[in-house]
Amino acid sequence: MSIKDKSAVLSLVVPVHNEEATVNIFYDTLQNIKKELPVAINFYFIDDGSDDKTLSIVKSLNKKDESVHYLSFSRNFGKEAALYAGLQHADGDYVAVMDVDLQDPPELLPEMLSEVMAGPYDAVGTRRVDRRKTKIVRTWFSTRFYKWMNRVSQMHLVEGARDYRVMKRQMVDAILSLPENQRFSKGIFTWVGFHTKYIPFEDRDRVAGKSSWTFWNLTKYGIEGIVSFSTLPLTIVTFLGLFSFGLAVVAGIFIVARALIDNTSVAGWPSMATIILFIGGIQLLSLGVIGRYLSAVFLEVKRRPVYIIKEGR
Incomplete structure (x- = not known):
């Protein structure tokens, strides 16, 4: 041409x-x-x-x-x-x-x-x-x-x-x-x-x-881009889960060992509350990330049209 x-x-x-x-x-x-x-x-x-x-x-x-x-x-x-x-x-x-x-x-x-x-x-x-x-x-x-x-x-x-x-x-x-x-x-x-x-x-x-x-629209647009072209957030959630599980195992062993040796209960409500909030935060974060990917799958499987034309010429 x-x-x-x-x-x-x-x-x-x-x-x-x-x-x-x-x-x-x-x-x-x-x-x-x-x-x-x-x-x-x-x-x-x-x-x-x-x-x-x-x-x-x-x-x-x-x-x-x-x-x-x-x-x-x-x-x-x-x-x-x-x-x-x-x-x-x-x-x-x-x-x-x-x-x-x-x-x-x-x-x-x-x-x-x-x-x-x-x-x-x-x-x-x-x-x-x-x-x-x-x-x-x-x-x-x-x-x-x-x-x-x-x-x-x-x-x-x-x-x-x-x-x-x-x-x-x-x-x-x-x-x-x-x-x-x-x-x-x-x-x-x-x-x-x-x-x-x-x-x-x-x-x-x-x-x-x-x-x-708006800034919020751009933020949502960016999240859609990440969800559409990357699964890394899911991988990060997986490693966070493994990390929290490993931390819980180590803490459990420490508590049991201390109880057997000292024959005393472990005191400290602040530390216990911190651990609970930490684990709960990871869980909620994980559910949020997984839920965002799940919502994308939900919208795709319904097969709704991308747009509907009212008129045109």
Whole structure:
């Protein structure tokens, strides 16, 4: 395929949730970028149950531009569901994923697509190299998360990697072959393999509006990633159980030996209460970890759909 091929199509998947302030700005910005692309482009806006004017704005774009398509969920299913729906419906030769708030630099799109078309890469992604515009606490936890994931899982997550990327059709089909309900796209993008290059960029503010990603949402998202791609927490729980059991055996032997030698009872309610709380804490922690994995299995075996479409065009 030549570097410039207007017969080829790039499908741009854009999840949106309560983004009435950003959709038109995003669309207008991409119209300028569109001129620099070596292929035709189609937009796939995935409305994740917005309760503002986001859907009506997308519908108006759909009416005036035949390259704009949209799907609207029956409720909010989350960004992962929106990404999955977009990838399922995008039918271009190349597929890109991009946030609507323009924190993903749109000016990188032509370079990313050209690299995929001309080079040996199956995908070109992006990574944020600084987080100067992000709160310090969130930045610290984000850095720790990437380091932890790379230690406990059998894959390598590039620190600061964004969902923003351009992929060949073969890679998209591989991603869609994973039918799991509990999805962690950053891990899935890495797990399927394929030759991927990452382009660095500096942090930037949202073009408008307010992010719906709270610290608690990000924490839950991180836990889902660990549960989806690592069983190390279960191994840690196993060793904690063995450790507490060994400690109890040693303590039991010591107590019996002391009773036989001194013929006195072992006093000390504080120490006894400490031991009970220690063992109980380990048990509750273990049950919590096992329960989180069990809940993931529970959600998967029910085979509920990842999302439900209310309307689309």
